[in-house]
Amino acid sequence: MKTLKITLATALLTSLCFSTNVNAQEAVKKDPMQVARGAKAWAQTCNRCHNIRAPKELTDEEWEVSTTHMRVRANLPGDMVKDIIAFLQASNNERIEK
Amino acid sequence: MYQIFKKRILYAPLLTCALVISYSQAHSQETTIDVDDKIDELDDKIDELELLKKDLIGLKNNLEKKEETIRDKENKLDGEIRSINSLRNSMSVRESEPFSKWHLAGYADIGFESISGDTNDSFLAGKFNPSFHFQFKDWIMFESELEIETSNDGETELALEYSQLNFLVHDNLTIVAGKFLSPIGQFQERLHPSWINRSINGPAGFGHGGVQPSSDVGIMLRGGVSTSDDLIFTYSLAAGNGPRFGHDEDELELEGFGRDNDSNKSFGGRIALVHSSSLEFGFSYLNAGLNAEEELLEDGDLEPAKNADYRLWGADLAYSKGPWDIRAEYLNSKTTPTGMLLEEEVEEEEEEEGHGGAEPVNWKTWYAQIAYRLSEITDHPILAKIEPVVRYGQFRVRVEDTLISNSENRWNFGVNYWAAPTIVIKAGIERRNYILPERTDETRYLMQLAYGF
Numbered sequence: 001m002k003t004l005k006i007t008l009a010t011a012l013l014t015s016l017c018f019s020t021n022v023n024a025q026e027a028v029k030k031d032p033m034q035v036a037r038g039a040k041a042w043a044q045t046c047n048r049c050h051n052i053r054a055p056k057e058l059t060d061e062e063w064e065v066s067t068t069h070m071r072v073r074a075n076l077p078g079d080m081v082k083d084i085i086a087f088l089q090a091s092n093n094e095r096i097e098k
Numbered sequence: 099m100y101q102i103f104k105k106r107i108l109y110a111p112l113l114t115c116a117l118v119i120s121y122s123q124a125h126s127q128e129t130t131i132d133v134d135d136k137i138d139e140l141d142d143k144i145d146e147l148e149l150l151k152k153d154l155i156g157l158k159n160n161l162e163k164k165e166e167t168i169r170d171k172e173n174k175l176d177g178e179i180r181s182i183n184s185l186r187n188s189m190s191v192r193e194s195e196p197f198s199k200w201h202l203a204g205y206a207d208i209g210f211e212s213i214s215g216d217t218n219d220s221f222l223a224g225k226f227n228p229s230f231h232f233q234f235k236d237w238i239m240f241e242s243e244l245e246i247e248t249s250n251d252g253e254t255e256l257a258l259e260y261s262q263l264n265f266l267v268h269d270n271l272t273i274v275a276g277k278f279l280s281p282i283g284q285f286q287e288r289l290h291p292s293w294i295n296r297s298i299n300g301p302a303g304f305g306h307g308g309v310q311p312s313s314d315v316g317i318m319l320r321g322g323v324s325t326s327d328d329l330i331f332t333y334s335l336a337a338g339n340g341p342r343f344g345h346d347e348d349e350l351e352l353e354g355f356g357r358d359n360d361s362n363k364s365f366g367g368r369i370a371l372v373h374s375s376s377l378e379f380g381f382s383y384l385n386a387g388l389n390a391e392e393e394l395l396e397d398g399d400l401e402p403a404k405n406a407d408y409r410l411w412g413a414d415l416a417y418s419k420g421p422w423d424i425r426a427e428y429l430n431s432k433t434t435p436t437g438m439l440l441e442e443e444v445e446e447e448e449e450e451e452g453h454g455g456a457e458p459v460n461w462k463t464w465y466a467q468i469a470y471r472l473s474e475i476t477d478h479p480i481l482a483k484i485e486p487v488v489r490y491g492q493f494r495v496r497v498e499d500t501l502i503s504n505s506e507n508r509w510n511f512g513v514n515y516w517a518a519p520t521i522v523i524k525a526g527i528e529r530r531n532y533i534l535p536e537r538t539d540e541t542r543y544l545m546q547l548a549y550g551f
Contacts, residue, residue, distance in 0.1 A: 044374055044376065047376075047418060048372075048376055048378070048416065048418050049288045049289065049294060049416075049418070050293070050294040050519075050520070050550070051516065051519035051520065052519060053519050053520065054519070058201075061196075061199045061201075062199075062201045064199055064233070065199050065200060065201040065231050065232075065233045065239070066201050066203065066231070068231075068233055068236070068239055068266070069201075069231050069239065069241060071266070071272070072239065072241075072264045072266075072272050072274065072320065073287070073288070074288075074322075074332075075320055075321055075322040075330075075332035075333065075334060075370075076322050076330075077269055077270055077321070077322045077323060077324050077330065078266065078268070078269030078270065079269050080322075080324070
């Protein structure tokens with residue numbers, strides 16, 4: 001019972017850690033295919049209702065908010081949206097290497 | 099002689115010796131003087147060196163002291179740099195990953211309209227719809243859109259299009275609460291913003307006095323699930339306060355209400371299948387109860403209480419790939435009076451009071467629209483941004499099986515110029531053929547510039 005509780009608590013903590021957004025570069029390191037998947041999903045999905053906007057139109061932060069907005073409006077699966085955000089943030093050249 | 103010679107030979111070396119000794123003595127006397135000088139000199143040098151050494155020791159001590167103070171200062175600086183760095187790190191972490199993020203978006207349009215038979219052409223101030231999106235981490239988002247318009251008599255009209263909290267509970271489930279755009283069909287929720295709509299206005303039967311609610315206040319569950327690599331199933335299921343009776347029997351009040359005037363909630367939504375080829379097919383359904391209490395009208399007439407069942411169903415289709423954008427949609431809604439008196443009783447009542455309560459009304463609309471962007475057939479910098487569009491639609495309203503005057507067939511022909519992906523100039527002709535002969539047909543010439551930001 002105790003081990004179950006500990007496991008549950010650890011799972012909860014890890015999921016909390018993951019739920020706070022990691023920045024694009026870290027995400028790329030964790031899952032190098034994510035950007036590629038995102039690019040494909042972006043090209044297939046984001047022009048279904050309106051013209052597609054170039055990644056450099058918005059900043060990292062704006063893309064995250066806007067694409068999450070689209071997740072709700074267009075009923076897009078969350079995992080697909082995370083891939084698309086990773087792609088848009090990796091392609092907008094917004095962040096200059098420190 | 100030999101003796102003398104012997105003596106001389108004997109004295110010769112002695113003499114030589116004496117000479118040598120006397121010479122060397124003289125010489126050694128000279129050397130002693132030199133050495134003394136040298137020693138004096140050396141003594142002086144040694145003194146000088148001693149002095150130098152003292153100076154050097156002084157210098158060294160000074161240097162050591164300075165080094166110590168420098169080391170102190172360095173340590174201090176190091177500490178400061180470290181604290182600045184940690185501050186900067188903590189600041190830059192805040193800069194790049196704040197918990198709260200937001201985006202200001204929306205759209206605006208302006209236009210021109212000229213109606214056949216009407217002597218007044220008009221510039222249209224159009225709309226300004228700012229929308230606000232705030233997101234906390236990745237689990238909650240607030241979104242709201244205002245609609246600011248100038249009315250025909252110059253007043254500024256402000257309306258809240260929607261204002262909703264989205265809880266991103268799971269990859270496949272979002273819970274929406276508040277005032278939301280009606281999820282029924284595709285035009286209202288997805289196509290009506292002027293920078294998205296390929297035509298200049300909505301199809302007949304959409305918008306005010308149309309078939310479906312524009313918004314509702316309540317709760318909605320929605321999301322999408324990938325059922326295979328190529329197929330996504332989507333759903334939006336809502337419960338809300340629902341529409342109300344309007345002032346005219348053929349028009350309902352279809353905007354979301356902040357309070358429910360009856361406890362009959364509306365239930366409905368849309369389910370759809372989206373294929374990776376960008377083909378989407380959706381089905382919508384809505385059921386609501388309409389109730390109005392007996393009301394004394396301004397002219398003294400008594401408006402009897404009304405109860406009706408409101409039911410809507412619809413289907414929509416979209417294909418948007420490359421230069422093509424194809425849409426079609428069908429909606430059918432009707433009110434069926436409920437809790438009514440038996441027919442004979444109604445007749446009796448009507449004879450007494452002149453008119454009865456709710457009447458059965460049926461609204462039907464459909465449209466199909468095709469737009470094609472010339473970019474596929476030309477590289478010309480201007481021609482490639484041009485998009486011809488055609489739309490045809492029908493709208494029918496029947497009160498107790500009698501057609502009402504706003505029933506029409508509508509043709510739209512247009513040419514769009516896409517200056518940027520979200521900036522478009524549209525020119526179009528619209529032909530409205532009203533079904534009832536007493537209403538004259540209309541041709542409208544329309545222009546619009548829309549910008550989505």
